[in-house]
Amino acid sequence: MKTRHFLKETDFTYEEISELFAMAADFKRHRNHGTPPSLDKQSWGMLFFKNSTRTRISFDVGIAELGGHSLFLDKNSMQISRGESVADTAKVVSRYLHGMVIRAYDHSLLEEFAEEGSIPIVNALTDFLHPCQIYTDAFTIAEKLGESDLASLVGKKLVFMGDCDSNMANSWILGGAHMGMDIVLSGPPEYQPGEQILELMKNTEVRGSFEYVEDPVAAVAGADVLYTDVWVSMGDEAEAEVRKQKLAPYQVNLDLLNKAKPGALFMHCLPAHPGEEVTQEVLDTPNSIIFDQAENRLHVQKAILAVLGINKAQKHS
Ligand code: CP
Secondary structure, eight states: OOOOOBOSGGGSOHHHHHHHHHHHHHHHHTGGGOOOOTTTTOEEEEEESSOOSHHHHHHHHHHHHTTOEEEEEEGGGSGGGGTOOHHHHHHHHHTTOSEEEEEOSOHHHHHHHHHHSSSOEEESOOSSOOHHHHHHHHHHHHHHHSSOOGGGGTTOEEEEESOSSSHHHHHIIIIIHHTTOEEEEEOOGGGSOOHHHHHHHHTOOOSSEEEEOSOHHHHHTTOSEEEEOOSSOTTOGGGHHHHHHHHGGGOBOHHHHTTSSTTOEEEEOSOOOBTTTBOHHHHHSTTBOHHHHHHHHHHHHHHHHHHHHHHHHHHHO
16 A cells, blocks of 8 residues: 555545544544544654644644654654655665654755655645644634535635735645635735745635735635734744835734624644734634634544544555
8 A cells, every 4th residue: 555645635535524523523523522433553753843832732632642653753853854865764764663743944855755755744834834733724714614615615705815825825825725725915016926836726626715905905705714923933933024014914803804704714834923913813713713623623633633643554464
């Protein structure tokens, strides 16, 4: 059986995502009664080249709850940071581990790891995509709509405000459209969706749609969900002041939220910078479901790990 990876939102089919959502809902409902040990006797590495709170903790706890053992691999104490190749690192760790969760700058590092190693690789964020976040966020929207059912997302309009040439914007374009949602990206012309995601979308069949709308007020009309992310991502610090100035008209404040559909949800992958991309008032409004999103990282990632871990166990049986 070919080793499966989760590097991008389309690595699971629509039908498989529907099953993942059902599994995540079950894990959430029965968390206090234990979780089937899908990762029993498995050891998973977690290699992070960037800081993390939610991703690191939710994977660590999730692997433990599935009966597995996690090893946090500090990049600075790995030989990869002293020049050992990705290919050699991938081949070596594949002899010890059952899977790897990796957060990196360059998406191609994960692709090379997956190509050169022989264990499942999970994308814990790259500069290109953040698929664990999108699956979780889509699950959270479906949960708020009723039954955690993927089909309930079809035709729902989500507006991503801010830097539309970012990993979260890319992931909403790919993941949201794959799940049948209508994704609108709104930001200054300098931060429109980039070539890499547009090229990928040309070769990807999706159920939903995406479009760029420069005017934030026009963009949010009829929106079911408003979403934003920090204006200065990890790696963008040198251009912080320019970004803040250009992105200011795209702040999600109560005035903008009130122009969306009544009861529209507000979402943010966190960490937030109140007063920049979003106001504290919006973060505190009942429409805000930011902490449900954060919690659901655990349940959805457990479902992803369970599926990849079971495949790995079958491969070795
Ligand atoms: N949303 C998210 O990925 O959070 P962390 O950077 O804290 O992992």
